[in-house]
Amino acid sequence: MPATQLSSSVVIRQAWSHAAIYAVGSLFLGVGQIAIAPLLISRLDLAEFGTYELFLALYVAGRAVLLLPLSSAVLYGYCRLCETDAEKKRLVGTALQLSAGCSVGLCAAALAFPEWPTWLLRTGGDLNAIGRVVVFGLCLESFVQIGLAVLRASQRPAMYGVIALVQLVGTLSLVGIFVGVLHRGVQGVFDAFLLGNAPAAVALVPALRGTVSLTSDWKTARWLTRFALTIVPVNLALLVIAVSDRYFLRYFWDLPTVGIYALSYKLGSAAPQMVAVPFLMAWPAFVFSDTGPRRTGQLVSSAALYLWAAGLLLVVMVSSAAKPLILLFGGETFLAGAPLLPIVSTGVLLGGVMNVVMSAVVAAGRFVWNMTALLIVAVVLLVLNAVLIPPYGMLGAAVATLSGYGLGAAASVLLARRLVVLDTQASKWAKMAGAALIALLVGRELDDVSRWPILSVGATSVASAGIYAGLLAISGVIRKDWWGLAKSLPVGGEATQPKGRPEH
Secondary structure (H helix, E strand, O other): OOOOOOOHHHHHHHHHHHHHHHHHHHOHHHHHHHHHHHHHHHHOOHHHHHHHHHHHHHHHHHHHHHHHHHHHHHHHHHHHHOOOHHHHHHHHHHHHHHHHHHHHHHHHHHHHOOOHHHHHHOOOOOOHHHHHHHHHHHHHHHHHHHHHHHHHHOOOHHHHHHHHHHHHHHHHHHHHHHHHHOOOHHHHHHHHHHHHHHHHHHHHHHHOOOOOOOOOOHHHHHHHHHHHHHHHHHHHHHHHHHHHHHHHHHHHOOHHHHHHHHHHHHHHHHHHHHHHHHHHHHHHHHHOOOOOHHHHHHHHHHHHHHHHHHHHHHHHHHHHOHHHHHHHHOOHHHHHHHHHHHHHHHHHHHHHHHHHHHHHHHHOOOHHHHHHHHHHHHHHHHHHHHHHHHHHHHHHHHHHHHHHHHHHHHHHHHHHOOOOOOOOOHHHHHHHHHHHHHHHHHHHHHOOOOOOHHHHHHHHHHHHHHHHHHHHHHOOOOOOOOOOOOOOOOOOOOOOOOOOOOOO
16 A cells, blocks of 8 residues: 555545534435424424425435536546646536526426426425426525535535535525414425525635636536436436335325325434435545545445444434434324334435445446446335335335335445455444344333433433444444544545546
């Protein structure tokens, strides 16, 4: 290993330190959604809450298909392909011009076909105004996402955190005003989404100063477009895995069922997302900057193991306190969803592991492999939804979600092993899973320790977390120096291979 190349553990720790700041940017669609859930439940009836969840799924789908592919292309090109500042500036400027053109076309389509929400959601009522706001919000966020991608690629997590915090606080505050004070219902939530992006967009202007060249570069535009189109099927597959169950529930059951399942899914998925999403935001800048399959394999193996360990801690804490959590955020009406939390949270954590391992495939430029694997997983999940949801409802949806993410994680390992050498450390993975199961079972015995749900949540979560950590220490999984701070050293080593265009 070159002298300038850091050990895998140090790189992983540095990635976690960046992830702690990136966590701010992932809070709204994760933890932020949990924070506003009691307000929405108190202001919306169960059917309206189900409608909100379907619109939220559309908004998330729009981000994944229309926004994130281009920002992913910017991140990859900035880290992997651009060698000079001039190339980086042209890349960012070209991406912004492409985003502006797509936004104009999307807004025009929304105005020309205002009834599109009714067609997609198969429900009555005047949804045209909400549909327009959803589209306009996505267009404004497109600029925000490209700017944040540049900050991630240039490893400026502090600036990213400031801008993401502006977006988070602004959006949550507006939701409180529009829904809690002005009683604008579902419309008010998406008005807040739209207006909450405005201050973040303004804050990005000085942050990106000196990093953008508005000179048109059609060669770069073609590459960005080709890369983004390759990512679209991947994101579509991830969307199918993540949100298709809501639409099956809407079709075979009803909106109240969608609402109950949605709250359970939020509570269950928020725990692993608190660690998985921020880490996945920080991780590409590290793994894309390294060359060589052996080095990439070491980094990916360590990152996946640490994510599994940290994610299981939160999965145990939330799952053991499922019943008091449901009572705290939704009340007795939503109690039917309590058994789903352990299933959903474990599945979402496996999804995070899948994305970490698949980063080895992406780093090798095998985008078609990545796309094909996820599309196969998505098709299997659709079949599972069609088979399990009609007879079993919410439980069938949760089991299908867990199965889909589990299949994706297994597929990612099989593919990555063809490109890099993975250190799977299967015994550690099994010990962590066993410790989590024991901690969950013991912790659930305390879920009604108090008649106040918040006290039951605290007692159950602390007890189960302590048991999990204790079992890992006893079994020797946790190293004594694991929590040590990484020294401030440059990440990565000297390039051992020339940079080039990725393989398609």
